[in-house]
Amino acid sequence: MEILKSEYIFSNGKILKDYLVVVDKNTVIDVDKSNLILKSYNNIKIRDLGYGVLFGGFINLHTHTELSYMKNKLPRKKGFVGWLEAMIKSKKTEEDKNTIIASAQKGIKDMASYGTVAIGDISNTLISCELLKNTMPLSVVFFENYALNKERACLVKKELQDTLIKLENGCKPIKMTPTAHSVYSTNGCLIEFLANKQPNNPFSIHFLESEYEKPFINSQGKLFELLDGYGLVDTKLNYKDIFDYLKDINAYRKKTIFVHCVEANNSDLEKIKEIDSTVCLCPRSNKFISDTLPNIYAIEKSGVNIGVGTDSLASNDDLNVLNEIRYIYKHFNIKPQKLFRWITDNPAKALNLNLGLQKNKAAYGVFFATNTPQPLEEILENQLKPLTFKVQ
Ligand SMILES: [Zn+2]
Structure with missing residues (x-):
């Protein structure tokens, strides 16, 4: 003592x-x-x-450590669709697994040196469970799944039904919980399954990151055209309000971390607040990808719980969540005490962590x-x- x-x-x-x-x-x-x-x-x-x-200690509420090997590989300020195209192209060339693990490990070590003690890590491969257990054991790994094509999405759902418990156990002592990537990358049948699998755990979703997401759920716009062009769209959506869609697929659930919210309006923020959920800001990533920033004043004024994440090195220069609030401090007139809450108590609440x-x-x-x-x-x-x- x-x-x-x-x-x-x-x-x-x-x-x-x-x-x-x-x-x-x-x-x-x-x-x-x-x-x-x-x-x-x-x-x-x-x-x-x-x-x-x-x-x-600080909490980085949203990052993807397994993408650390992508540092300096993707274009800046080309808009969301341009960035996504580059990402899809880059993922087609398989990277050496050892390089991926070594970069993720470096990312985690760097974060610890910045005073980060827990992260919300989005992972498709679960490699971070092993890497986090000694450095940041309170972290939550969000096992992210996506599949837009209905047949593929239902197959992923079936596979997960058989394997999730084993994967969860394999991650221990790190807490792993299933999550969905976004409404534009994941078919409703899979989002519904993922959002309800662990109803008391936090659930994380990339949300209103670009101006193309609302048109997407109405089968319009550049993002819809890109994914349709890849032959991935087989369920045409016809929604004006993204929350109507989430409600219809039974994915409007409490304890959701809505990551980005660049295009969220007051009515969207009200709906996030109603379900005791969190907005996770990643402003440097938004600047990197789309040369834009979320309306942080409106988000703050809405009274919703706010956390901050760095996103990955595919869209940021470092994984230092303190630099993320330094960036907000430079561009918005928000009191320092509040900004530090956004990387301590608030993300702890979002991740169900008893930390502070x-x-x-x-x-x-x-x-x-x-x-x-x-x-x-x-x-x-x-x-x-x-x-x-x-x-x-
Ligand atoms: Zn992300």
């Missing part, structure tokens, strides 16, 4: 001064005013970190040495790197 001392701590979504944290391994035993802790806990070693801010500097929660040591009375601004405005350490 030890007491962690730092000028400031970030606890329960707030920056606090003159507090101490009592930890035992990775569990927070107590957090309180310094004088009260010192009175209650005698003879316990104090680790004095000095002037700066202590966090329990609060009593009885799990926490890791992530400390930034700062010099001013505005330490969060200082971390956001400068490229400060954290000291990460094992709590004892």
